Amino acid sequence: MPKLAYLGPEGTFCEAALRILAPDAERLPCANVSAALDAARGGEADGAVVPLENSVEGAITVTLDELAWGEPLLISAELLLPVEFSLLVRPGIGLPQIKRVYTHPAAITQCRNYLARELPDAVVVAAPSTAAAALEVSMPGSPYDAAIGPAIAGEHYGLFELAARMGDRDDTVTRFVRVSRPGPLPEPTGADRTSLVAFLRDDHPGALLEMLSEFAVRGVNLTRIESRPTGDGIGRYFFHFDAEGHVGDARVGEALSGLRRLSDDVRFLGSYPRADRVSPQLKSGVADPDFAEAAGWLARIRTGQA
Numbered sequence: 001m002p003k004l005a006y007l008g009p010e011g012t013f014c015e016a017a018l019r020i021l022a023p024d025a026e027r028l029p030c031a032n033v034s035a036a037l038d039a040a041r042g043g044e045a046d047g048a049v050v051p052l053e054n055s056v057e058g059a060i061t062v063t064l065d066e067l068a069w070g071e072p073l074l075i076s077a078e079l080l081l082p083v084e085f086s087l088l089v090r091p092g093i094g095l096p097q098i099k100r101v102y103t104h105p106a107a108i109t110q111c112r113n114y115l116a117r118e119l120p121d122a123v124v125v126a127a128p129s130t131a132a133a134a135l136e137v138s139m140p141g142s143p144y145d146a147a148i149g150p151a152i153a154g155e156h157y158g159l160f161e162l163a164a165r166m167g168d169r170d171d172t173v174t175r176f177v178r179v180s181r182p183g184p185l186p187e188p189t190g191a192d193r194t195s196l197v198a199f200l201r202d203d204h205p206g207a208l209l210e211m212l213s214e215f216a217v218r219g220v221n222l223t224r225i226e227s228r229p230t231g232d233g234i235g236r237y238f239f240h241f242d243a244e245g246h247v248g249d250a251r252v253g254e255a256l257s258g259l260r261r262l263s264d265d266v267r268f269l270g271s272y273p274r275a276d277r278v279s280p281q282l283k284s285g286v287a288d289p290d291f292a293e294a295a296g297w298l299a300r301i302r303t304g305q306a
């Protein structure tokens with residue numbers, strides 16, 4: 001039974017994602033995303049489940065930066081989890097008594113309308129996770145009057161659900177990934193995704209366009225692109241890419257090789273089955289047999305057999 005680290009404590013959205021991705025796994029709750037990934041890196045756990053992006057708020061930047069800079073980890077699976085937020089209070093507390101709200105930053109940004117409408121004067125404070133906020137609010141004498149999180153966190157910590165479905169949208173989805181130390185890749189399924197980061201060799205006009213061209217000319221569709229600061233000064237960025245397909249597909253492998261030739265560094269972050277099972281729409285000439293036929297033709301020319 002694998003042991004998987006996750007953003008704890010018990011009752012987070014991350015735990016719900018882990019239970020779906022790996023129902024039989026032993027669970028190791030961690031205080032934050034970095035600690036969960038470190039548990040996977042150090043062997044305390046066999047892997048970790050962490051949030052990567054949200055359909056409303058975008059990237060969970062701590063995860064992107066950890067995957068780009070920390071000891072290498074590979075994504076082996078992903079899950080799209082619908083997230084619904086509840087306002088959780090100690091029994092007896094009503095809206096007028098709520099002066100301080102505690103929750104994860106991703107929940108703050110996704111509940112802006114409710115907070116502005118119902119709690120315009122409340123101070124909203126960032127917590128390590130939604131369940132950490134619920135646990136804190138459940139403590140007698142807590143400086144916080146309410147937490148925002150999954151209804152299940154409220155049940156777990158004995159809180160009352162003062163409002164349900166309080167997110168700005170009711171179709172919000174968070175993408176979670178399972179990561180582990182580098183090893184054999186998941187087999188191609190025909191509906192895969194490949195993640196990587198690329199660092200520019202030098203800054204010049206068209207540098208990003210050149211990177212994108214490596215995917216475009218081989219008919220590889222991108223599903224996410226993100227620029228993140230390198231930390232070396234204003235205007236210095238590196239790029240995260242999610243591409244359709246598996247590194248075992250000729251067009252994806254060749255795009256990665258091309259990217260490597262023109263980048264300072266490329267870090268492969270994994271090829272894994274897509275949660276939505278969508279297969280790429282391939283234009284003609286970019287399937288594996290097309291690459292094999294062209295390679296054979298070139299070999300015949302080079303060996304004088306053409």
Ligand SMILES: O=C(O)C(=O)Cc1ccccc1
Pocket residue numbers: 007011012013014015051054083104106107128129130131174
């Ligand atoms: O804090 C949690 O429960 C998490 O899993 C992180 C998170 C927070 C808000 C929306 C999606 C994920």
